Amino acid sequence: MTENTQPPATTGPHSAATELPTQYAPAEVEGPLYERWVERGYFEADAASDKPPYTIVIPPPNVTGTLHLGHAFQHTLMDALTRRKRMQGYEALWLPGMDHAGIATQNKVEQQLADEGKSRHDLGREEFVERVWKWKQEYGGRILGQMRRLGDGVDWSRERFTMDEGLSRAVLTIFKRLFDDGLIYRAERIINWCPRCLTAISDIEVDYQEDAGELVSIRYGEGDDSIVVATTRAETMLGDTAVAVHPEDERYAHLIGKRIKLPLTDRTIPVVADSHVDPEFGTGAVKVTPAHDPNDFAIGQRHDLPSLSVMDERGVITVHGPFEGLDRFEARSAIVAALREQGRIVAEKRPYLHSVGHCSRCKTTVEPRLSMQWWVKVEPLAKAAGDAVRDGRVAIHPPELAKRYFDWVDNMHDWCISRQLWWGHRIPVWYGPDGETVCVGPDEQPPAGEGWTQDQDVLDTWFSSGLWPFSTLGWPENTKDLEKFYPTDVLLTGHDIIFFWVARMMMFGLYAMDGKEPFHTIALTGLVRDEHGKKMSKSNPNSVDPLDWMDAYGADAVRFTLARGANPGADVPIGEDWVQASRNFANKIWNATRFALINGATVEGPLPDAAELSATDRWILSRLNTVVAEADAAYDGYEFAKASDLLFHFAWDEVFDWYVELSKTVFAAGGRPAEVSQRVLGEVLDVTLKLLHPVMPFVTEELWTTLTDGESLVITTWPQDSGYRDEAAEAELATVRKLVTEVRRFRADQGLQPGQRVPATLDLSGTGLAAHEEAVRQLLRLTPAGDGFAATASLPVAGAVVALDLSGAIDFAAERKRLTKDLGLAEKELKQATAKLGNEGFLAKAPAEVVEKIKARKATAEADIDRLTTQLANLPG
């Protein structure tokens, strides 16, 4: 196909134009462009600048992570925001970094150790942590390279990691402050425990799903003093310390206060009355296991019941007796079997669907467990976090999602922040030989002397990421960065992470920064889904690697597709078809610019006066300014889909399909000065490329730097609506478009081929276009009505009258029928063959010559051509 893309001879300053290939090749363009941007320091923000700041901190991806479509989506939007603000004259900072991701990273390294037949305990704490750092060095942060590939305009000189020295200092500082303020405390409570990760996890790290269990009803006690309870976790009965019934439940009134025998043990337990019990549910009696169930724990507190732990940290039964050493699930069946043998199982229901908590990291069934942990007292912090949104200091986009935020911050339980891991920020508390507890601040030495030990636990990963908006800027030091760039402007992230991260940044930001909120706007995005709206996840087969798509179609195509799907708060379905469509758009822009360059479009000098402009010019400039205003409004409202769609249609439908096509008649006119059109076309492209740059940075940069003498779009000035409008020109062009479209439709209906010239008379007296008769004739492919002209049809449209001679029209249906018969092909076959080759129209002419012509042009249709050639050769005569 390259043999017929010979560049036309070139003249003038834009000979580079013709060096542009006919197709956009992202792979060749994107890498070098990104390197150039970084080398020139375009993304490095200057804290000493006079420009107003615009700051976004990236939601730090896990150090273990790779770029998935969700990142690609959010990064595209954040990049678009910062790129646009930079062009608008802000000192724009998009700050990158990564999260140390406690459990995830520790799991990765433990897996590595397991492959070597070792556990972390074989190494010991210090060596293990060293090993994790080594792992990070070697395998961590792959996502950073992938972000470059996407085109993320982040300030690499400010890259941060949550375990950096500076950020660790921030963690210690705030821990100490919270501790001293009494907002951090240690307490024994029921927590969610993962028996595989061997650590506590917070409520939001638990994923609930419907599991099929078995609900058994067990008779406790004997005779009249017996009571039936139901459970799905029979093994916990070993730790029962009471049975609870509703205080007003008459069925059990006689039992309240009595003790009954607990089966399989030699213990007796009391029957207590507690209004938490729902008399309607089951038998209306509940077994109470304070050490293994949060509700039961609460009942235990109210009735002063002992808590009996029956399992160790791995979920293995520790109670002496026949079940000791059994895993919790083995113990469950064993205990049910034993009870059944004693005739104590009075009813079973299996499968019984109920929701069961799983560790969000490893999917292991969570075991509620009584344990000593560190907690943040969130009430005062959460109140402030709620108020900041309530009184409008922080806006949530889209506003509907604010309710979700309030639901959370207004009903937040205390936050369990200690994790029984080695990888993370170690809790800065030391215990003395006589039970003293000392919290050690960042500049303090741990207490000296014998017998002092540091707490073994580390902090929840979200504790350090909650400090991200200011710890990354140097807090607790009073740095220039902090002064310039805090508070940040927009926090853009998925709505699924409101509780994990957003609310915590709000709490910590307001607390640490003296009530100064960490950002003004929370922009919440939906989740990326596949083309049928199904959730994409790493474990799903529908999951797509955005890198594959970037390789195949370019980063801009992926970005544009994502931006175009980004309706505020709504999920984004994405399929390969749409990425292809975006790729096509990039290619379209490429070729339109190529056309402009070949025809000498220029951005030099001022725009010609309105008096010099044609109606077409005035129309497109009027539209251009309208689009600038509309695009601005959409970008400002985080309506990326609207902005993208608007620009897509303006560029393709109006600029490329009409303005450029209409310009051709000017450029082809010959002799007539084309400077005005060259300048206007240059202007329109210049502005359109700028408007698209935030979402399609690569192709726009490549084209713009070719079209203009500018250094880079990244640092150029964002277009402004000049206020220029011309309604008369818009109306006139509407007439032209209507006229042309109607005539084309008529021609198609009559069987005239698109390029076929038809003799016709044209009366434009009713349209105001009389002066442009020649141009209109060209558009409509009308030739002058010569001698002997006989109109066979007359078409009144848009105030004009067109009379045509249709004698040259082809009856396509009849042609097809004839060919089908002649070639001995089934009609369907013919269609398939001709679809790639061309069509019946020209096959009707000279077959040999036609096939020749096609062969030269269509390498991809080789097979079909061969077959058709054979068919044609075998035709008799």
Added chain:
RNA sequence: GGGUGCAUAGCUCAGCGGUAGAGCGCCGCCCUUACAAGGCGGAUGUCGGCGGUUCGAACCCGUCUGCACCCACCA
């Protein structure tokens, strides 16, 4: 159990009080020298059902049905 959102063309979705839209797909014609990753033309919808408000409803209100998602102490 509580809450939120959604039901519009074959698919995925915009539109949110005034003549039904986009992308992809589909049909027909075409290489007209920027682009076949293209051009031109075309078809397709009782805007989930039923009521109501209005001169006028895909859009507002009520209700029903179906589907998503979020939250919660489902023994």
